[in-house]
Amino acid sequence: MPAPRSEPKLEHRFDIDLMRLICSCAVILGHVAGAFILAVDREESNGPAAYWVGHIADGANAFAVPMFFAMAGWAVLMGAPPRDSARMWTRIIRNGTPLFVWTALYLAWAYLRDRNTDPMSDMAVEAVFGSVRPAYHLWFLYSYIPIIMALGFVVLIRAGRRPWGLGIALLVIAGLPHLLATVGEFTGWSPPPVGWSFGTYSVVYAIGGALLFAHPKRLSRRALWLVAAVMVAAMAGCVWWDTQVHYVIPNAHPFVAVLTLCLLALVSRMHIKESWRPRLTKLSAAAMGAYMVHVFFVEELVKRWVSADSGAVEASAMLVAMVAMTIALSYGASLLWGKLGARRWLG
Numbered sequence: 001m002p003a004p005r006s007e008p009k010l011e012h013r014f015d016i017d018l019m020r021l022i023c024s025c026a027v028i029l030g031h032v033a034g035a036f037i038l039a040v041d042r043e044e045s046n047g048p049a050a051y052w053v054g055h056i057a058d059g060a061n062a063f064a065v066p067m068f069f070a071m072a073g074w075a076v077l078m079g080a081p082p083r084d085s086a087r088m089w090t091r092i093i094r095n096g097t098p099l100f101v102w103t104a105l106y107l108a109w110a111y112l113r114d115r116n117t118d119p120m121s122d123m124a125v126e127a128v129f130g131s132v133r134p135a136y137h138l139w140f141l142y143s144y145i146p147i148i149m150a151l152g153f154v155v156l157i158r159a160g161r162r163p164w165g166l167g168i169a170l171l172v173i174a175g176l177p178h179l180l181a182t183v184g185e186f187t188g189w190s191p192p193p194v195g196w197s198f199g200t201y202s203v204v205y206a207i208g209g210a211l212l213f214a215h216p217k218r219l220s221r222r223a224l225w226l227v228a229a230v231m232v233a234a235m236a237g238c239v240w241w242d243t244q245v246h247y248v249i250p251n252a253h254p255f256v257a258v259l260t261l262c263l264l265a266l267v268s269r270m271h272i273k274e275s276w277r278p279r280l281t282k283l284s285a286a287a288m289g290a291y292m293v294h295v296f297f298v299e300e301l302v303k304r305w306v307s308a309d310s311g312a313v314e315a316s317a318m319l320v321a322m323v324a325m326t327i328a329l330s331y332g333a334s335l336l337w338g339k340l341g342a343r344r345w346l347g
Contacts, residue, residue, distance in 0.1 A: 020071060022067075024291050026061040028290070028330060029058075042247060047310070050307070053316055055239055055243050060238075062235075062255070066201075066257070069147065070212070074213040076151040088156065091152070102135060107134070129193070129194050132195070137291070143197065143198040147198045201250075205260070212264055212268065213268055238259060286335050289338065290334045294327075297326045301325070305322070
């Protein structure tokens with residue numbers, strides 16, 4: 001009788017751990033930068049230093065959301081493709097549970113702070129369908145989860161599986177806006193907007209990320225220097241668009257795509273010292289939790305202290321201090337509940 005065939009051991013990509021950490025911190029940078037921009041009501045004349053410090057920092061983080069989609073594509077298609085529907089549903093629940101837990105926590109926090117503009121019960125119902133009030137940063141998961149579902153569905157079909165439940169769930173997501181509109185026509189109910197969807201750009205980032213992260217070789221040192229120069233130029237382009245055309249630059253914009261591609265080329269297949277790997281993996285595991293909680297610190301601390309009247313040096317120092325503080329508090333909180341065994345609930 002032949003011995004059972006062993007499955008190949010999946011390579012752990014410490015460079016992707018690093019990328020996850022970079023992107024999580026970049027999101028925090030962007031929301032802290034947004035506090036500076038909002039402090040001057042998006043007008044340079046209300047505080048030039050805060051305006052430009054905020055926009056330069058915001059332009060530097062434009063790669064974060066596209067890169068998260070790229071990493072999702074690599075994970076589902078190449079890094080850890082699902083072997084069956086059960087494992088795919090485990091992955092979906094692992095991402096979906098913190099989404100709803102944090103939605104409830106942010107709703108309760110806004111209620112206690114008297115910041116809800118509508119009844120809490122109405123906002124809770126809307127959140128089920130994709131509203132992100134007051135947790136504005138959670139919009140990403142309403143796109144991220146359907147994307148990994150769709151990619152996982154294709155992987156399972158390709159492997160000869162029949163993931164009927166996953167297919168039905170995708171069909172429901174695709175038809176939900178029209179279903180609610182139909183119900184509204186018969187009942188007079190005004191259905192909430194549906195956020196469970198993804199755009200073409202996010203699929204392209206996911207598939208492109210799978211392709212590029214899977215490339216077996218790192219660029220030469222000379223090529224990396226050229227990529228770094230192009231990346232700086234793309235950042236400058238993002239700042240120009242935000243300040244001269246429209247804020248915020250779309251994730252599908254070519255400047256953002258080039259910026260994302262450059263960062264991927266710089267980090268992918270980067271060698272990580274063995275002594276750094278345990279700590280990096282630990283921080284990477286805490287990245288989702290830090291992403292979830294950081295808006296609380298931005299709203300309660302950063303926005304209280306940012307001033308529109310700061311000079312250039314003061315505004316720059318304040319930005320660095322606020323970003324460092326928010327990252328430290330967010331990751332500290334995430335590491336703490338990780339030790340307490342609450343990672344599955346809080347990310």
